[in-house]
Amino acid sequence: MKIRAEDLDDLALGSVFLATGGGGDPHVPKLLTREALKQFGPVSMVAPNDLADDAFVAAIGNVGAPTVSLELLPSIDEAAIALEAFEKQTGRRLDAVASYEIGGGNSLIPIMAAASRDLPVIDGDGMGRALPEAQMMTYAIKGIPSTPAIACDYDGNITSFTTKGTHVYERHIRSLAMSSGGMITTVEHGMTGAQLKGAVIPGTLSFALALGRCLRENRGVAHDVLAPLQDLFRKSIYGACHLIHTGKVIDKATRIIGGYDIGEATIESFEPQTTALHINIKNEYLLARRGDQVLASVPDLIIITDYETSEPINAERLRYGQRVAVFAVGCPDFYRTPDALSAVSPRHFGFDLDYVPLERE
Amino acid sequence: MKIRAEDLDDLALGSVFLATGGGGDPHVPKLLTREALKQFGPVSMVAPNDLADDAFVAAIGNVGAPTVSLELLPSIDEAAIALEAFEKQTGRRLDAVASYEIGGGNSLIPIMAAASRDLPVIDGDGMGRALPEAQMMTYAIKGIPSTPAIACDYDGNITSFTTKGTHVYERHIRSLAMSSGGMITTVEHGMTGAQLKGAVIPGTLSFALALGRCLRENRGVAHDVLAPLQDLFRKSIYGACHLIHTGKVIDKATRIIGGYDIGEATIESFEPQTTALHINIKNEYLLARRGDQVLASVPDLIIITDYETSEPINAERLRYGQRVAVFAVGCPDFYRTPDALSAVSPRHFGFDLDYVPLERE
Numbered sequence: 001m002k003i004r005a006e007d008l009d010d011l012a013l014g015s016v017f018l019a020t021g022g023g024g025d026p027h028v029p030k031l032l033t034r035e036a037l038k039q040f041g042p043v044s045m046v047a048p049n050d051l052a053d054d055a056f057v058a059a060i061g062n063v064g065a066p067t068v069s070l071e072l073l074p075s076i077d078e079a080a081i082a083l084e085a086f087e088k089q090t091g092r093r094l095d096a097v098a099s100y101e102i103g104g105g106n107s108l109i110p111i112m113a114a115a116s117r118d119l120p121v122i123d124g125d126g127m128g129r130a131l132p133e134a135q136m137m138t139y140a141i142k143g144i145p146s147t148p149a150i151a152c153d154y155d156g157n158i159t160s161f162t163t164k165g166t167h168v169y170e171r172h173i174r175s176l177a178m179s180s181g182g183m184i185t186t187v188e189h190g191m192t193g194a195q196l197k198g199a200v201i202p203g204t205l206s207f208a209l210a211l212g213r214c215l216r217e218n219r220g221v222a223h224d225v226l227a228p229l230q231d232l233f234r235k236s237i238y239g240a241c242h243l244i245h246t247g248k249v250i251d252k253a254t255r256i257i258g259g260y261d262i263g264e265a266t267i268e269s270f271e272p273q274t275t276a277l278h279i280n281i282k283n284e285y286l287l288a289r290r291g292d293q294v295l296a297s298v299p300d301l302i303i304i305t306d307y308e309t310s311e312p313i314n315a316e317r318l319r320y321g322q323r324v325a326v327f328a329v330g331c332p333d334f335y336r337t338p339d340a341l342s343a344v345s346p347r348h349f350g351f352d353l354d355y356v357p358l359e360r361e
Numbered sequence: 362m363k364i365r366a367e368d369l370d371d372l373a374l375g376s377v378f379l380a381t382g383g384g385g386d387p388h389v390p391k392l393l394t395r396e397a398l399k400q401f402g403p404v405s406m407v408a409p410n411d412l413a414d415d416a417f418v419a420a421i422g423n424v425g426a427p428t429v430s431l432e433l434l435p436s437i438d439e440a441a442i443a444l445e446a447f448e449k450q451t452g453r454r455l456d457a458v459a460s461y462e463i464g465g466g467n468s469l470i471p472i473m474a475a476a477s478r479d480l481p482v483i484d485g486d487g488m489g490r491a492l493p494e495a496q497m498m499t500y501a502i503k504g505i506p507s508t509p510a511i512a513c514d515y516d517g518n519i520t521s522f523t524t525k526g527t528h529v530y531e532r533h534i535r536s537l538a539m540s541s542g543g544m545i546t547t548v549e550h551g552m553t554g555a556q557l558k559g560a561v562i563p564g565t566l567s568f569a570l571a572l573g574r575c576l577r578e579n580r581g582v583a584h585d586v587l588a589p590l591q592d593l594f595r596k597s598i599y600g601a602c603h604l605i606h607t608g609k610v611i612d613k614a615t616r617i618i619g620g621y622d623i624g625e626a627t628i629e630s631f632e633p634q635t636t637a638l639h640i641n642i643k644n645e646y647l648l649a650r651r652g653d654q655v656l657a658s659v660p661d662l663i664i665i666t667d668y669e670t671s672e673p674i675n676a677e678r679l680r681y682g683q684r685v686a687v688f689a690v691g692c693p694d695f696y697r698t699p700d701a702l703s704a705v706s707p708r709h710f711g712f713d714l715d716y717v718p719l720e721r722e
Binding site for chain 1: 520535536
């Protein structure tokens, strides 16, 4: 299947839903990707299983605090320079590029990069959503080394990393992002086709496209969109989709701490008897709770949409006064395995509670 | 001339004097260098002018907040790994290594590195003292690119940089140092022999050795050491040596801010009529002032010694209650040129005053 310029609106819409608040603003990446597709032609989307076992693939995306993505705009150059430096560093030609997270701008960056190099893009990603840290990726959890890796900043400065362990890598790229204006493009997790197949969350790019189409075709208030969304998620690798809250944002505050957007939002309920919902944020929406009651927690997906249109709203665009709906979706099964939870349970974000999976429908 | 294990006490002593408070604690680097010289044999010290114009040289040293040098100890491995990675990155074999600052531990690291690789070390450096930032180096001021450069941390993690301009490079290595426990070893400013000759402050390594010998042979109170020091500096590339203050440290506070030790010290005078001296610190002693009167300012050298023994005291070891002497020495002429002052005047450290050179004797 080919990804064409006319697919990008749906893709961006679905990606922001799966981004669970993070992944970076998709607006400029969408414009850039549209230009790249017009200039270089459509990009082939390859199912992981159709990739040769000895193919060479790497993950590409932007790293930083998502608020920065509204201001420090990406360019095609960064992705192209980073890919070229990565091939030089590894001494190998890439056969395809993959997304490390299917969310927001980071769903589009790999397509833009692939277009500029006439490479296919993998239908799948390393998170099945967005998550704030590199060691939370399926690739890392499955033991694929994150380095050698390349980072490129807005000015074309190149940094390459050869680190022991993804935790150290995460610390280093985060501090580089901070000293580079808040956002960098990285190419990392060079892997074979066989390694990719054993680690990737498959089909998420085509699912994001279908999800965006569903949101567009059913554009309307959250209660009306719920049923089509539930139908779609029922046929997916994700768990069930729940509408857990509707109301008005009465407080939202994040600060850039250590290179992440960290903070909280409070959403009053439209129903007078229902108390407000609190959302904890670290780039992504991590926890949805009413008082002590946790309604949904990472790695399950928490999504905030505009109540009237059901357009998903990234954390950096969440504002006081918005009328919103909050959805929760069960994460792919991979993230409920002990290995995955040893990297992404609520405790890894500093919350003193265990992960309780969203019940199935 | 060869540098031997028995030279290292004098070299370390003289180096801490020239370090003007910074450069890192020399104790562990001295022990490591002694071991390296015993194991690999003496290291040749080469005058810049004896180097072939097409020789390939790079500068090596440790980057971070000097307080960290008391706790996160260096090793021979970091230097050796960094040199090897640098040669791999540039595709060239090094013919010699140079110091980027002749001060404290950073005078010894290049000797240790040179010993481990059977390379000569340059008699000279890129500062003639210690200074906190990469763009303050003669190599950078003379337009020699700081990158490609390699950084290695205590665990052998390697990062390579290809950046436009030394200011960006400085920001990136500083943030890497912070995310690597506070200290890294870098190899940078790869240059030809011809480039080195045009940029280096020559003879500073052998001068540090002579200075250490002078301090050892004249060990005693500051007033007695002054004359021999003045004799020595009179015959050097430095300006005159002045004893500007003697007294007791009644306050000293630095914090690690942005990867630098930043703070102030106050030294009461032994003479009842003389008001206290204030020293501003950013890794190095930058400003010595009594109230509004500036007695000495960067790039001139400000040195604090133990009053009784005249042993120089690095900023990270300066403590409440120490009885000290404060010396000021004119910097090498290079640092009084407009090009150099455009990188190292007091204004570049945030002080609202122009550089006023120490008068000659």
